[in-house]
Amino acid sequence: MTTSRLEVPGSVRIVAGVAVVGVFLWLTDALRKLVDGGFTLLLQQTANGIVLGATIGLIALGYTMVYGIIQLINFAHGEVFMVGAFGGLAVYRWVLPESVRGDWYISLPAMLLGGVIVAVVIAVLMERFAYRPLRNAPRLAPLITALGVSVALQEAIRLWFPDAASAQPFPRVFIDAQVDLGPIELSASQVLLIVVSVVLAVLLQTYISRSRMGRAMRATSQDHDTARLMGINPDRVIVLTFVMGAALAGVAGVLYGSNINSVGNDIGFQNGIFAFTAAVLGGIGSLRGAVIGAFIIGLIKTLGGQYLPGGTQYDYIWIFVVLILVLVFRPQGLFGEAERVRA
Amino acid sequence: MSRLNGLVPAALARPFTAIGGVLFLIAAMLPWATFILNDGPYPEKSTLQFFDAPFELTGFRWHLLLFGVLAVIVTFAPVRGKERVLRSFGWGGLLIGVIGALFIAGKGGGIGAITAADGATALGSIVAIVGGALLVLGASANGLGDIPEWPTSLFGWTGMKQRLEAWVVLLIAFAGVLWLVAQTLTAGGIGGAAFPYAGPVFLAFLGFAGGLIGALHGVGVTRWVSQLSEKHRPFSIVVLLLCAFALPFPFTGAGSQYWMQVAATIGVYAATAIGLNIVVGLSGLLDLGYVAFMGIGAFVAANLSGVAASALGWNLPFPLAALIAAVVAGIFGAIVGSPTLRVRGDYLAIVTLAFGEIFSRAAQNNIGDLTGGASAMPGIPPVTMFGTAFNEPIKLFGAQLPSGVLYYFMIVLVVGLVMAVFANLKNSRMGRAWIAIREDEDAARAMGIRTGKAKILAFLVGATLAGLAGAIFVHKLGTASYDSFKFLESVTLLAAVILGGMGTIPGAVLGASLLFVLPEKLREFSDYRLFVFGLALVLIMRFRPQGLVPDRIRRAEFAGETAEGKSIEEIEEQAVLEQEQADREPEAPAAPKEGRP
Numbered sequence: 001m002t003t004s005r006l007e008v009p010g011s012v013r014i015v016a017g018v019a020v021v022g023v024f025l026w027l028t029d030a031l032r033k034l035v036d037g038g039f040t041l042l043l044q045q046t047a048n049g050i051v052l053g054a055t056i057g058l059i060a061l062g063y064t065m066v067y068g069i070i071q072l073i074n075f076a077h078g079e080v081f082m083v084g085a086f087g088g089l090a091v092y093r094w095v096l097p098e099s100v101r102g103d104w105y106i107s108l109p110a111m112l113l114g115g116v117i118v119a120v121v122i123a124v125l126m127e128r129f130a131y132r133p134l135r136n137a138p139r140l141a142p143l144i145t146a147l148g149v150s151v152a153l154q155e156a157i158r159l160w161f162p163d164a165a166s167a168q169p170f171p172r173v174f175i176d177a178q179v180d181l182g183p184i185e186l187s188a189s190q191v192l193l194i195v196v197s198v199v200l201a202v203l204l205q206t207y208i209s210r211s212r213m214g215r216a217m218r219a220t221s222q223d224h225d226t227a228r229l230m231g232i233n234p235d236r237v238i239v240l241t242f243v244m245g246a247a248l249a250g251v252a253g254v255l256y257g258s259n260i261n262s263v264g265n266d267i268g269f270q271n272g273i274f275a276f277t278a279a280v281l282g283g284i285g286s287l288r289g290a291v292i293g294a295f296i297i298g299l300i301k302t303l304g305g306q307y308l309p310g311g312t313q314y315d316y317i318w319i320f321v322v323l324i325l326v327l328v329f330r331p332q333g334l335f336g337e338a339e340r341v342r343a
Numbered sequence: 344m345s346r347l348n349g350l351v352p353a354a355l356a357r358p359f360t361a362i363g364g365v366l367f368l369i370a371a372m373l374p375w376a377t378f379i380l381n382d383g384p385y386p387e388k389s390t391l392q393f394f395d396a397p398f399e400l401t402g403f404r405w406h407l408l409l410f411g412v413l414a415v416i417v418t419f420a421p422v423r424g425k426e427r428v429l430r431s432f433g434w435g436g437l438l439i440g441v442i443g444a445l446f447i448a449g450k451g452g453g454i455g456a457i458t459a460a461d462g463a464t465a466l467g468s469i470v471a472i473v474g475g476a477l478l479v480l481g482a483s484a485n486g487l488g489d490i491p492e493w494p495t496s497l498f499g500w501t502g503m504k505q506r507l508e509a510w511v512v513l514l515i516a517f518a519g520v521l522w523l524v525a526q527t528l529t530a531g532g533i534g535g536a537a538f539p540y541a542g543p544v545f546l547a548f549l550g551f552a553g554g555l556i557g558a559l560h561g562v563g564v565t566r567w568v569s570q571l572s573e574k575h576r577p578f579s580i581v582v583l584l585l586c587a588f589a590l591p592f593p594f595t596g597a598g599s600q601y602w603m604q605v606a607a608t609i610g611v612y613a614a615t616a617i618g619l620n621i622v623v624g625l626s627g628l629l630d631l632g633y634v635a636f637m638g639i640g641a642f643v644a645a646n647l648s649g650v651a652a653s654a655l656g657w658n659l660p661f662p663l664a665a666l667i668a669a670v671v672a673g674i675f676g677a678i679v680g681s682p683t684l685r686v687r688g689d690y691l692a693i694v695t696l697a698f699g700e701i702f703s704r705a706a707q708n709n710i711g712d713l714t715g716g717a718s719a720m721p722g723i724p725p726v727t728m729f730g731t732a733f734n735e736p737i738k739l740f741g742a743q744l745p746s747g748v749l750y751y752f753m754i755v756l757v758v759g760l761v762m763a764v765f766a767n768l769k770n771s772r773m774g775r776a777w778i779a780i781r782e783d784e785d786a787a788r789a790m791g792i793r794t795g796k797a798k799i800l801a802f803l804v805g806a807t808l809a810g811l812a813g814a815i816f817v818h819k820l821g822t823a824s825y826d827s828f829k830f831l832e833s834v835t836l837l838a839a840v841i842l843g844g845m846g847t848i849p850g851a852v853l854g855a856s857l858l859f860v861l862p863e864k865l866r867e868f869s870d871y872r873l874f875v876f877g878l879a880l881v882l883i884m885r886f887r888p889q890g891l892v893p894d895r896i897r898r899a900e901f902a903g904e905t906a907e908g909k910s911i912e913e914i915e916e917q918a919v920l921e922q923e924q925a926d927r928e929p930e931a932p933a934a935p936k937e938g939r940p
Contacts, residue, residue, distance in 0.1 A: 015678060073689045073692075073693070130881050130885070133885055134884060134885065137884070137888060139688055139689065140629050140688075140692075141884045141888050142884075143689060143692060144838075144841060144880060145880065145881050145884045145885070147834055147837075147877075148876075148877045148878065148879070148880025148881040148884070149877065149881060150877070151831070151834065151873055151874075151876060151877030151880070152874055152876075152878050152881070154873075155871075155873045155874035155877060156874055159870065159871065159874060269830075273696075273700070276693065280690075280693070313704075314705075316700070316704050317700075317701050317704050320698075320700050320701050321697075321701070323694075323697045324682065324697050324698070327682065327686050327690050327693065327694050328682045328685050328686060328694070329685075331685070331686060
């Protein structure tokens with residue numbers, strides 16, 4: 001990646017210059033809106049951004065772990081999240097008896113379990129039948145396979161999950177209450193999402209840095225062959241990586257659904273891209289980076305939608321702009337190679 | 344499928360293939376469905392009579408019959424490379440049988456429909472499947488031989504006579520291609536509720552065509568013809584263009600308005616796929632937002648053609664609008680390509696995806712009042728040149744041609760142009776630089792290739808071609824909508840390139856044709872289209888990552904072969920053996936070869 005600066009053509013520099021001027025003009029506009037909107041609005045949007053970031057963070061952990069260990073952009077990971085949400089919905093609809101649906105301490109764990117199981121099963125099948133045979137193929141092959149898996153999973157849900165051709169209502173399983181935080185309010189399930197996300201991220205980090213299996217994962221990510229010589233079975237480690245990533249995505253799916261109260265088969269693609277952006281922003285392969293990147297992305301989306309020109313119609317675009325800028329100017333992300341934990 | 348080799352003892356090879364051929368003959372005569380599916384209001388016309396009547400020869404029965412007869416003849420005739428021929432017949436017949444069986448069992452209520460139910464028996468499809476399996480196994484028993492080489496002239500002629508012979512052969516070959524294309528296009532008719540057989544009939548025809556082409560390949564004909572056409576290049580190009588222009592005329596059977604429209608759409612996507620092939624196939628830069636360039640070309644052309652929804656309100660003649668569209672798309676291509684200076688591989692794919700998404704979002708939100716947003720830009724006038732509107736029927740050489748045929752002609756020319764650009768670029772200094780970058784960027788750089796420039800140029804050329812295709816696309820369609828240029832279209836185009844074979848022209852055309860004809864034919868199953876498409880991507884990467892028409896160099900890369908088709912392992916073994924021999928020789932020069940274990 002050591003491209004010399006000399007090779008950047010003049011045209012690129014002109015484009016960059018125009019872009020800088022444009023960004024400056026936009027920012028002044030944003031500042032005006034910020035002052036007009038007042039402090040409460042800013043706080044509320046920040047809180048919304050953190051909630052979004054918590055969801056994305058759980059997905060981004062899966063991206064970053066899989067990339068760290070087999071250098072694969074598992075494009076279908078967003079769909080694992082989506083399938084997890086539908087797994088939770090399925091449990092609610094067909095497994096839980098009517099009488100206990102209202103009790104969140106029963107229904108929420110049951111749905112989380114259902115979402116996690118479905119997500120894990122899908123991810124393991126995906127790894128076994130789609131990715132493993134391609135482990136020594138040219139690099140673009142697994143990426144294209146991942147695209148195929150992603151399309152197939154989306155369509156499978158649309159075709160065979162009853163009524164899933166349109167977005168489905170998702171029950172609000174957790175306590176239906178508002179938590180008062182000074183000038184702003186968050187719903188209880190939003191608070192739950194943030195807490196669960198942070199706790200799981202910390203647990204994962206601890207597991208990978210302390211446990212025996214975590215050490216095996218770090219060894220495998222550095223060198224499969226040497227890891228094998230040390231008595232580690234890389235295939236098992238890779239499957240475990242997929243399982244852990246999928247479990248987190250399953251949890252994220254169920255919590256996301258109960259938070260938004262609606263799931264469709266398209267939630268995976270969008271949130272998957274957000275999560276991927278977060279993972280890249282944080283430095284792909286770094287767990288801490290993925291979580292911090294996710295919160296930044298969440299804030300960019302909500303604050304950009306509020307204050308940048310174009311409003312919420314364009315909030316999606318700001319995330320892609322950030323993605324491009326990060327990849328072009330700091331491909332190693334915020335927590336670059338030096339601090340790379342690599343799953 | 345080398346795994347099949349030697350599953351059956353060599354002695355049984357001939358009986359197996361002979362019985363397989365005979366089973367094909369029997370299958371062609373047997374009924375295929377036990378009952379008529381005609382209960383309930385939908386689908387009223389969907390009786391399975393078509394598959395039911397024995398001794399009534401419809402399309403796929405003819406094909407099976409032909410395969411059966413040829414298989415029996417080839418089994419006992421001294422034909423070189425017959426293993427491959429027989430195996431192709433086997434796969435073709437097997438495919439016909441499987442498609443028939445699946446369709447009848449699926450539509451006709453389970454296994455009973457293809458075995459025996461209510462006193463009727465219909466084992467046709469099963470017999471065909473068994474016959475196909477026997478043929479494939481028998482043909483693979485002795486392993487597959489080499490594809491025979493044919494002499495340049497069959498009669499040993501030289502000079503003028505040889506040239507004439509080659510011309511006649513090429514004429515026949517291209518006429519055959521024209522026939523096959525027309526047949527494929529019309530096989531099964533127009534899909535939809537009115538004619539539910541369209542899908543299976545078309546797929547069964549693909550099985551037939553695949554078996555036929557495989558057999559011709561196995562006996563060495565296709566390689567011979569392609570060598571001849573390589574040798575007589577200008578002649579081939581002229582004949583091929585003539586054949587393409589002949590397609591709308593009545594004698595091909597494909598000259599209806601509907602098929603012309605389908606053919607023109609395929610042409611647009613084929614041109615785009617060839618453009619993408621420059622970026623992905625030649626330079627190895629995975630572009631996941633390619634359709635955005637087509638979209639940019641489309642919206643630029645729409646805005647310059649006097650559309651009411653446009654904020655510009657310009658009305659330029661079509662050639663100028665198309666040219667500007669291509670140039671603007673090319674400029675965007677260079678901009679999108681500029682991150683390639685710093686980003687590689689997967690990351691580049693994601694950058695292009697991000698650009699594609701930004702375009703699609705911006706178009707959806709009607710950025711600058713230039714895209715019409717969710718309500719699209721309707722009312723783009725048809726192309727008018729030389730006083731003729733392109734969407735009207737015309738009379739040519741005494742034949743009445745359907746409306747839309749002028750678009751088809753224009754698109755044939757554009758596809759020809761794009762092919763010429765591609766072929767010339769591929770063999771140019773720049774093309775070799777692209778291939779070098781694809782193989783190893785650092786090595787290419789070390790060889791003095793200015794990789795940054797080359798990569799941006801690849802994006803620029805690819806985007807220009809896409810912009811041109813987009814301009815034609817919207818003029819033909821009459822509406823420019825952001826919906827036509829979404830991520831999924833990019834993936835479909837990419838799939839077309841990969842399915843066909845990266846880096847080759849026929850591959851891109853074949854891939855685009857398949858991916859955009861199949862939905863037309865399989866309308867009845869359109870709900871499952873994307874699901875099957877996703878699965879197909881996975882399966883292709885798993886089992887045939889080099890595509891249907893692989894590039895020599897890329898095939899080598901995937902299969903561990905050299906460009907000449909030799910296995911690298913074999914060559915290495917050979918080298919080791921020679922080395923051993925060389926080591927041994929000075930010690931025991933007189934040692935007989937049999938002495939070695």
